[in-house]
Amino acid sequence: MSLRAYAVAYLIFLYAPIFLLPLFAFNDSTIIAFPLSGFTTGWFTELTETPALHAAVKNSLFIAILTAIFSTLLGICAARAGAKYEFPAKRGILGLIMVPLVLPEIIVGVSLLVVVVNLLDWSLSSWTVIAAHVLICTPFSIAILNGAFQNMDASLEEAALDLGETPWSTFRLVTLPLVMPGIISSLLISFTISLDEFIIAFFLTGAEPTMPVYIWGLLRFPQKLPAVMALGTILVVASIIILTIAELMRRRGLKRAGLKDTGGFL
Amino acid sequence: MVSPPFIYALLLLAAPMGAILLFSFWTQDFLTLDTTLTLNNYREFVEEPLYGVLLQRSLIIAAMVTLVTVVLAFPIAYFVSFHVAPERKSLWLFLITIPFWTSYLVRVFLWKVILGFNGVLNSGLLGLGLIDEPLTFILYNANAVVITLAHAFAPFAILPIFVALERIDRSLLEAGQDLGESRLMTFWRVTLPLATPGIVAAVLIVFIPTIGDYVTPRLVGGPNGLMIANMIQTQFLKLNNAPMGAALAVIAMVSVSVIALVFVWLNRKWLRVKQ
Numbered sequence: 001m002s003l004r005a006y007a008v009a010y011l012i013f014l015y016a017p018i019f020l021l022p023l024f025a026f027n028d029s030t031i032i033a034f035p036l037s038g039f040t041t042g043w044f045t046e047l048t049e050t051p052a053l054h055a056a057v058k059n060s061l062f063i064a065i066l067t068a069i070f071s072t073l074l075g076i077c078a079a080r081a082g083a084k085y086e087f088p089a090k091r092g093i094l095g096l097i098m099v100p101l102v103l104p105e106i107i108v109g110v111s112l113l114v115v116v117v118n119l120l121d122w123s124l125s126s127w128t129v130i131a132a133h134v135l136i137c138t139p140f141s142i143a144i145l146n147g148a149f150q151n152m153d154a155s156l157e158e159a160a161l162d163l164g165e166t167p168w169s170t171f172r173l174v175t176l177p178l179v180m181p182g183i184i185s186s187l188l189i190s191f192t193i194s195l196d197e198f199i200i201a202f203f204l205t206g207a208e209p210t211m212p213v214y215i216w217g218l219l220r221f222p223q224k225l226p227a228v229m230a231l232g233t234i235l236v237v238a239s240i241i242i243l244t245i246a247e248l249m250r251r252r253g254l255k256r257a258g259l260k261d262t263g264g265f266l
Numbered sequence: 267m268v269s270p271p272f273i274y275a276l277l278l279l280a281a282p283m284g285a286i287l288l289f290s291f292w293t294q295d296f297l298t299l300d301t302t303l304t305l306n307n308y309r310e311f312v313e314e315p316l317y318g319v320l321l322q323r324s325l326i327i328a329a330m331v332t333l334v335t336v337v338l339a340f341p342i343a344y345f346v347s348f349h350v351a352p353e354r355k356s357l358w359l360f361l362i363t364i365p366f367w368t369s370y371l372v373r374v375f376l377w378k379v380i381l382g383f384n385g386v387l388n389s390g391l392l393g394l395g396l397i398d399e400p401l402t403f404i405l406y407n408a409n410a411v412v413i414t415l416a417h418a419f420a421p422f423a424i425l426p427i428f429v430a431l432e433r434i435d436r437s438l439l440e441a442g443q444d445l446g447e448s449r450l451m452t453f454w455r456v457t458l459p460l461a462t463p464g465i466v467a468a469v470l471i472v473f474i475p476t477i478g479d480y481v482t483p484r485l486v487g488g489p490n491g492l493m494i495a496n497m498i499q500t501q502f503l504k505l506n507n508a509p510m511g512a513a514l515a516v517i518a519m520v521s522v523s524v525i526a527l528v529f530v531w532l533n534r535k536w537l538r539v540k541q
Contacts, residue, residue: 007345010338014365014420017376020386024379033384074271081268093268097275102471104478104522106495110502110515111282114289118299118508135278138271192367198481203502215371219485232372239368247360 043230056214075141109203148182181253290513307513339423347431406488430464
C-alpha cells in the first residue's frame with residue numbers, strides 16, 4: 001500500500017548519505033562524484049599513516065569514555081530520584097536537568113566558553129569539552145535509565161531489606177542487576193553522542209582537537225576528502241555496532257522487568 | 267539523590283546562561299574587556315542591518331525546516347504506529363534513529379555531494395532524462411539548508427509523534443467509524459486532535475535547536491544561506507568580540523523562545539475552541 005511505499009522512500013532519504021559513504025571511500029579518485037573510477041583501499045591506508053588523526057581519535061575516545069561514565073552516574077542519580085522519591089520542586093528540578101535536550105548547542109558552547117575563558121581565565125582543554133558533553137548527554141542517559149528505574153518493581157527492594165540486607169547491599173544485589181542493561185545502554189549512547197559531537201567541541205576544545213574538529217579541518221582540503229570518506233565509513237560501522245548492542249541491552253532490560261517493548265531509545 | 271545532577275545543571279547550565287546575559291551588556295575593545303553595563307551591543311544589533319537580516323533568515327529557515335520535517339515525519343510515525351506489527355515496531359524505530367547517531371559532519375558534507383551541480387541527484391536525473399540541465403536551486407542556498415536539516419532532525423520529529431499516536435485508544439477510532447464517519451473524517455476528527463501533543467513537541471524539539479546550527483549553513487548554505495549562529499561563531503572565534511556574540515546569542519534565544527511560547531499558546535487556544 002502507498003503508506004508503506006512512502007515509508008520505504010523515506011528510509012532511502014534517511015540512508016542516502018550513509019549508502020554513498022563506502023562508495024566514495026573505496027573509489028580510486030580524489031573527486032567525490034560519479035561516475036566511480038575504480039576500487040582502492042588506499043584511503044584507508046592513508047588513515048593509518050596520519051599521526052595527527054591518531055592523536056585526535058585518542059583524545060576523542062578519552063573524552064567520550066569519561067563523558068559516558070559521568071553522564072551515566074548523573075543519570076542514575078536523577079532517574080532513581082525521579083522514580084523513587086518525592087521532593088519539593090521535583091518537576092522544575094528534573095525539567096532544568098533535561099533542558100539541554102532542546103537547547104541549541106551553540107548556546108551551551110558559547111556560554112561555557114565565556115565562563116571558562118573570559119570570566120575564570122582558565123585555559124581550554126579536553127576537560128572543558130567533557131564538562132559540556134556530560135551536560136548534553138545526561139538528559140539522554142536519564143531518558144534511557146528512567147525506563148529501567150520506573151519499571152522496577154519496588155517490592156523486590158523491600159523484600160531484600162526485610163530479609164536483612166543493608167540499603168547498600170540491596171542496591172548492589174537487587175537494584176543494580178535489574179537496571180544493568182539500562183546502564184550499559186546509557187553508557188553506549190552517551191559515548192556515541194560525545195564521540196560525534198562537533199558544534200560544542202569546536203568552541204571548547206583546547207590545543208588538542210577532538211576527532212570531529214579534526215575532520216572539520218580536513219573538509220577544507222579537497223585532496224583530503226576521500227580519506228574523510230574512509231574515516232566516515234569506519235565511524236558509521238562502529239556506531240552501528242555500538243547502537244545495536246545498546247538496543248539489545250535496552251530490550252533485555254525490558255524483558256527482565258517483565259514488560260512489553262513499546263519503542264525506541266527516547 | 268537528585269542533588270548531584272541538579273548542582274551540575276546549575277553550575278554548568280544556569281550559571282553560564284546568566285554569565286552570557288551579563289556579558290551581553292559589557293563591551294570589548296580588542297583584548298580589554300569593559301565591564302560597565304551598557305546597551306551598546308543591542309544598539310549595534312538594531313543599527314547594523316546585517317544582524318537583522320541574519321536573524322530573520324534564521325527564523326524563516328528554522329520555521330521551514332520544522333514544517334518540512336514534521337510534515338514528512340508524520341506519515342512515518344503514523345505508519346509505524348498503525349500499520350506495523352507490534353513486535354516489529356522497535357526495529358522500525360531503530361532503523362529510523364540509526365542515521366541520526368552517525369557522523370554528523372560527514373553526513374552534512376555528503377548532502378553537498380548529493381545536491382551539487384555535478385552531484386548524485388543531478389547526474390541521476392540527467393541520466394534518466396528527466397531534466398535537461400543540472401538543477402542549481404538545490405545547493406548553496408536556503409533550500410539546501412532546509413533539506414539537510416530536515417534529514418538531520420527526522421528522528422526528533424518522528425519519535426514524539428509516534429509516542430502520541432501509540433497512546434491513542436484504538437477503540438475510539440472504531441467508535442468513530444461505527445458512528446458513520448469515513449476513515450478520512452475519523453482521522454481528521456479523532457486521530458489528528460489526539461496526536462496534537464506529539465506534533466507540538468516535535469515542532470518545539472526541531473524548531474528551537476535548528477537556530478543554533480552553524481555547520482549546515484556553512485557547508486551547504488552558500489553566502490545567502492548563512493544563519494545567525496554563523497555570526498555568533500564569527501564574533502566569538504574570529505572577531506574576538508565575545509560581548510557582541512553574547513548579545514546575538516541572547517537575542518536568538520529570546521526570539522525562538524517567544525515564537526515557541528506563542529505557538530504553544532495559539533495551540534492551546536485553538537484546541538479549546540474546538541472542544
